[in-house]
Amino acid sequence: LNALRRDAVEALENLLITDHETAWAELAVEPQDMSSMVAKGKVQYFEPMVSARVDELDSVKAAIEGGAKKIIFGGDRLQRKPYELSIYEQVATLCNNHNVLCVFATPRVVKDDEVESYMSTLKAIVEAKPDGISIHVPQALLWLRDLGYTGAIEADTGLNIFNGSALQVWQDFNMSSIAPSLELTLAQLVNLQKSTKLPLEIMVHGYTEMMISEYCAIASFVGTGKKENCPMPCVREDYALKDRKGEVFPLRTDPYCRMHIMNSHEMDMRAYVPELHRKGLYILRIDGRHMDPHRLRSIVADYVSIQNGTKEAPPKSVGKDDTPITRGHYFRGIL
Incomplete structure (x- = not known):
């Protein structure tokens, strides 16, 4: 079973590497074309x-x-x-x-x-x-x-x-x-x-952004628990996270439904x-x-x-x- 697991992980790793190499090659720019990317x-x-x-x-x-x-x-x-x-x-x-x-x-x-x-x-x-x-x-x-x-x-x-x-x-x-x-x-x-x-x-x-997260704490606690068909409580009220020291970190959401955690201090x-x-x-x-x-x-x-x-x-x-x-x-x- 251990050998099977190792073989499976190795095979998956190779597939992922190949997939990323292919995707990167599609974006690759030849040296002579680099000038077209310069402002x-x-x-x-x-x-x-x-x-x-x-x-x-x-x-x-x-x-x-x-x-x-x-x-x-x-x-x-x-x-x-x-x-x-x-x-x-x-x-x-x-x-x-x-x-x-x-x-x-x-x-x-x-x-x-x-x-x-x-x-x-x-x-x-x-x-x-x-x-x-x-x-x-x-x-x-x-x-x-x-x-x-x-x-x-x-x-x-x-x-x-x-x-x-x-x-x-x-x-x-x-x-x-x-x-x-x-x-x-x-x-x-x-x-x-x-x-x-x-x-x-x-x-x-x-306020600097501490983190951008795909996970939305607002949806989890006062929404449906997922982004699909979310009633968007973030549009109606402001929310924040409070840590163990009592510091309050404002939460913001963007059009891509990502959560932005802002610094507690300005x-x-x-x-x-x-x-x-x-x-x-x-x-x-x-x-x-x-x-x-x-x-x-x-x-x-x-x-x-x-x-x-x-x-x-x-x-x-x-x-x-x-x-x-x-x-x-x-x-x-x-x-």
């Missing part, structure tokens, strides 16, 4: 700016009113219902009318059986003529090539760019900017910025804006996908004012005891 256009960044990652039209307007000079829209919409495809043209027009950079993002996860349906969204994104497209998965280069897109492309956090070697790969693809891994320390970010002429865009405010780096500038980090991103538009406008305005010197940064001690905020991994790393 032809490029966004030039000449000055410090605040960017806002948002997923609703009202939030786009609020961020622009607050002074954001770059909008990153779409990708992982933290709401269950999908977009109407016309929204991309609306966002691009709004940004263009206010002389604000418009960048559309791809999701962080696109499964093989979702690619075909996602292509209609990506086609609408390309047709909206944004200033750039921010990618979270390497396959997006192939999709954009197939759609004939020749504009600017930016490497986003989903690519998990953690060191100079990874950054060099994406620099060779002529990216306009790099949003490195959210797990880097400030010291690592500074060293990474020194190693490239590309601007790094770093997150300074918002990142707030306002106190460190002057230091970030001194160290050569000038593109500061606020993740406003979970924020009320009025609050988003206020937070963006704060960062813009601190950035241009019309408002002093708050003391670094703010947030240590009085409010539950986090500095992410900037000062503690992951090791």
Whole structure:
């Protein structure tokens, strides 16, 4: 029986390897064709700016009113219902009318059986003529090539760019900017910025995503227990997970019915804006996908004012005891 089990496992392993090799070969690009995957256009960044990652039209307007000079829209919409495809043209027009950079993002996860349906969204994104497209998965280069897109492309956090070697790969693809891994320390970010002429865009405010899960705790506890024919309780109420220490982690769902577990504390780096500038980090991103538009406008305005010197940064001690905020991994790393 042991020998039979070993033979069966070996046979299954060989089948899986063959299947993956075949699938990969179908995506393979010959060396002489690599140039067709390199972004032809490029966004030039000449000055410090605040960017806002948002997923609703009202939030786009609020961020622009607050002074954001770059909008990153779409990708992982933290709401269950999908977009109407016309929204991309609306966002691009709004940004263009206010002389604000418009960048559309791809999701962080696109499964093989979702690619075909996602292509209609990506086609609408390309047709909206944004200033750039921010990618979270390497396959997006192939999709954009197939759609004939020749504009600017930016490497986003989903690519998990953690060191100079990874950054060099994406620099060779002529990216306009790099949003490195959210797990880097400030010291690592500074060293990474020194190693490239590309601007790094770093997150300074918002709730970071701890995990994206196919399993949905909301459906399991207050739904039917499965995704099929789910009554979508997540549309009607907000839910969260509480750990043994009493920390509350907000739950969000996206149009692909995936669960996003958010950090229990909001990142707030306002106190460190002057230091970030001194160290050569000038593109500061606020993740406003979970924020009320009025609050988003206020937070963006704060960062813009601190950035241009019309408002002093708050003391670094703010947030240590009085409010539950986090500095992410900037000062503690992951090791």
